[in-house]
Amino acid sequence: xxMNKPATCRAIDMGRIKEIVMECGGxxxxxxxxxxxxxxxxxxxxxxxxxxxxxxxxxxxxxVQGVISFYAQFYTKPRGRQVITVCRGTACHVRGAESxxxxxxxxxxxxxxxxxxxxxxxxxxxxxxxxxxxxPNVVINKQVxxxxxxxxxxxxxxKGE
Amino acid sequence: xxxxxxxxxxxxxxxxxxxxxxxxxxxxxxxARQKLTNVNIEISGCHGHGLCNHxxxxxxxxxxxxxLGVRPEDVPELVGSHLRDGRPVERLLYQEKATGKIIPHxxxxxxxxxxxxxxxxxCGRINPEKIDQYINVGGYRAxxxxxxxxTPIQVIEEVKRSGLRGRGGAGFPTGRKWEFGYxxxxxxxxxxxxxxxxxxxxxxxxxVLEADPHAVVEGLIIAGYAIGANxxxxxxxxxxxxxxxxxxxxxEQAREKGFLGMDILGSGFNFNIHMKExxxxxxxxxxxxxxxxIESLRGMPRPRPPYPxxxxxxxxxxxxxxVKTLASVPAVIDRGADWFAGIGSEKxxxxxxxxxSGKIVNSxxxxxxxxxxxxxxxxxxxxxxxxxxxLKAVQTGGPSGGCIPARFPDTPVDxxxxxxxxxxxxxxxxxxxxxxxxxxxxxxxxxxxxxxxxCGKCVPCRLGTKQMLEILxxxxxxxxxxxxxxTLYDIARTVKECSLCGLGQTxxxxxxxxxxxxxxxxxxHIKKKNCPANQCRPLSRKAxxxxxx
Numbered sequence: 001x002x003m004n005k006p007a008t009c010r011a012i013d014m015g016r017i018k019e020i021v022m023e024c025g026g027x028x029x030x031x032x033x034x035x036x037x038x039x040x041x042x043x044x045x046x047x048x049x050x051x052x053x054x055x056x057x058x059x060x061x062x063x064v065q066g067v068i069s070f071y072a073q074f075y076t077k078p079r080g081r082q083v084i085t086v087c088r089g090t091a092c093h094v095r096g097a098e099s100x101x102x103x104x105x106x107x108x109x110x111x112x113x114x115x116x117x118x119x120x121x122x123x124x125x126x127x128x129x130x131x132x133x134x135x136p137n138v139v140i141n142k143q144v145x146x147x148x149x150x151x152x153x154x155x156x157x158x159k160g161e
Numbered sequence: 162x163x164x165x166x167x168x169x170x171x172x173x174x175x176x177x178x179x180x181x182x183x184x185x186x187x188x189x190x191x192x193a194r195q196k197l198t199n200v201n202i203e204i205s206g207c208h209g210h211g212l213c214n215h216x217x218x219x220x221x222x223x224x225x226x227x228x229l230g231v232r233p234e235d236v237p238e239l240v241g242s243h244l245r246d247g248r249p250v251e252r253l254l255y256q257e258k259a260t261g262k263i264i265p266h267x268x269x270x271x272x273x274x275x276x277x278x279x280x281x282x283x284c285g286r287i288n289p290e291k292i293d294q295y296i297n298v299g300g301y302r303a304x305x306x307x308x309x310x311x312t313p314i315q316v317i318e319e320v321k322r323s324g325l326r327g328r329g330g331a332g333f334p335t336g337r338k339w340e341f342g343y344x345x346x347x348x349x350x351x352x353x354x355x356x357x358x359x360x361x362x363x364x365x366x367x368x369v370l371e372a373d374p375h376a377v378v379e380g381l382i383i384a385g386y387a388i389g390a391n392x393x394x395x396x397x398x399x400x401x402x403x404x405x406x407x408x409x410x411x412x413e414q415a416r417e418k419g420f421l422g423m424d425i426l427g428s429g430f431n432f433n434i435h436m437k438e439x440x441x442x443x444x445x446x447x448x449x450x451x452x453x454x455i456e457s458l459r460g461m462p463r464p465r466p467p468y469p470x471x472x473x474x475x476x477x478x479x480x481x482x483x484v485k486t487l488a489s490v491p492a493v494i495d496r497g498a499d500w501f502a503g504i505g506s507e508k509x510x511x512x513x514x515x516x517x518s519g520k521i522v523n524s525x526x527x528x529x530x531x532x533x534x535x536x537x538x539x540x541x542x543x544x545x546x547x548x549x550x551x552l553k554a555v556q557t558g559g560p561s562g563g564c565i566p567a568r569f570p571d572t573p574v575d576x577x578x579x580x581x582x583x584x585x586x587x588x589x590x591x592x593x594x595x596x597x598x599x600x601x602x603x604x605x606x607x608x609x610x611x612x613x614x615x616c617g618k619c620v621p622c623r624l625g626t627k628q629m630l631e632i633l634x635x636x637x638x639x640x641x642x643x644x645x646x647x648t649l650y651d652i653a654r655t656v657k658e659c660s661l662c663g664l665g666q667t668x669x670x671x672x673x674x675x676x677x678x679x680x681x682x683x684x685x686h687i688k689k690k691n692c693p694a695n696q697c698r699p700l701s702r703k704a705x706x707x708x709x710x
Contacts, residue, residue: 090362
């Protein structure tokens with residue numbers, strides 16, 4: 001069992017979610033900040049939070065769901081302890097990001113956007129992180145690793161294990 | 162004897178990812194240990210030598226000696242030999258690849274020497290987290306001048322006369338935009354800094370925000386004064402966490418110093434700036450979608466008119482400017498319109514910042530006067546193509562732009578010329594491609610991006626991007642049909658003409674420009690089932706072999 005428990009193991013504290021809604025002002029203009037705050041604390045937006053947010057901000061649950069599903073960085077499922085993000089920017093693309101992604105998919109046995117069953121890894125892609133000078137880039141839990149190739153990606157796994 | 166020395170350690174995302182924060186800490190500790198009281202260690206933005214892939218980089222000022230690839234274990238030698246004894250550590254200096262010559266001063270490096278830094282004027286020269294350093298290099302002088310010596314109309318006239326155009330891509334004259342904002346009567350107005358730099362391959366806004374956030378803040382306050390707004394927003398994409406942090410620090414410091422808040426500098430002008438983080442939607446760079454996102458709605462564009470200048474954020478008149486436009490404003494006000502108008506080409510004034518990357522020896526941000534030729538940028542500044550390869554094309558303007566083939570090396574980089582060639586200057590992304598890059602695959606790549614990012618509101622964009630992507634995917638997999646090229650033309654033109662917003666109107670550009678300049682590659686894929694660049698996997702044995710290894 002890893003030291004940091006994945007978010008799923010923790011019960012969702014609905015009281016805290018209500019608090020966040022109130023902290024952010026409780027009007028409809030605060031919807032995105034509320035969602036961002038909940039995600040920062042819980043790692044994702046628990047589906048059961050949707051109605052609570054809607055009630056607190058006096059909007060329809062469908063509007064809350066609509067906003068969550070619109071933006072790429074709002075997640076409705078718990079994420080892995082290690083979130084590996086492959087940059088798909090143009091520079092990364094022409095310098096081999098695709099093969100890095102394919103390698104990671106094979107290595108982890110999951111597809112882009114998925115999480116391993118033990119909640120250890122989530123594999124994701126991002127449109128561009130603006131570190132094009134080091135392309136291709138891989139981000140692991142906000143730490144950028146530049147100038148990647150298949151060997152270096154393998155090294156990262158060795159370090160982590 | 163002991164002349165004050167400042168050591169700047171680059172602390173932008175690329176150098177940080179190579180461990181520049183450890184180098185910074187090591188330097189501080191070592192300087193303290195050796196009791197060098199005349200040495201000050203600071204973090205800074207990128208030093209602009211185009212060698213970001215050889216970081217972490219360290220500059221010793223005022224001499225301007227710069228080091229590359231510095232590791233914490235190099236620090237005792239660097240401090241003892243250079244900072245104490247004045248003997249630079251030769252093995253960490255930059256060596257020019259072509260000549261083998263060691264160049265100790267960054268000002269002598271070709272990449273740096275041939276640039277003209279206006280928007281990036283302070284990047285690498287100051288600590289972005291210390292407002293005093295920004296003030297010491299003339300920061301907030303333009304604000305004082307605007308607020309205390311000029312009327313809003315005079316500010317607008319000055320910006321108009323300078324010829325400054327929007328650096329976000331469309332190139333709309335900034336002064337005229339402000340004039341619209343000024344002329345609308347309303348009890349409440351807003352100004353917004355669009356820092357939602359979504360184009361893949363563009364990172365100049367990230368760099369400016371990380372290296373010189375106060376320049377943008379100052380520009381936004383001046384914009385607010387000019388149009389008569391008391392509230393400003395910075396809409397910054399969440400993919401840039403460090404930029405978010407630096408701008409937040411800058412806002413706080415500006416508040417403390419009285420550059421934000423009530424009665425700024427005793428002028429009677431009140432202004433505040435709020436920070437909004439994006440959530441990963443490319444289309445939010447479009448102004449009406451950006452406004453929707455600040456209002457906590459789905460970030461979907463709406464038809465214009467009404468333009469945001471009449472009815473924008475919360476239904477109030479709103480003026481939106483790009484990061485680099487705003488960063489230029491203090492320079493225009495401080496040094497005057499005539500000075501600014503003297504830089505650049507006839508219709509495109511000032512400088513442009515390009516994010517040079519891809520198959521190029523030196524990659525990084527390049528700031529050159531508008532109208533500088535492509536070959537100067539790629540060969541003189543960028544150092545050419547690595548591994549002895551041949552330049553094939555230059556992609557400008559990201560997914561809204563096009564590919565300019567190598568046969569136009571003298572193309573001046575400005576708004577007009579690039580759009581004549583079927584591309585756009587756009588936000589300034591410039592990705593260099595060599596003969597191993599397949600142009601059909603490039604078009605497919607951009608379409609896969611715009612298809613995923615299309616918000617789905619209007620039909621041409623939603624369906625057109627999907628259809629074009631399917632056809633391009635089919636071609637790169639070796640299943641293209643003879644009729645595909647004509648179909649692509651048809652769809653591309655329809656999407657371009659009928660889409661609601663800029664995303665749809667420009668997303669066919671990568672397809673149209675590669676079709677017009679590299680039609681032979683499309684035909685080779687379709688008719689001969691062959692990828693001339695050897696990149697499309699099902700069509701080339703060589704590529705699949707490398708993937709396996």
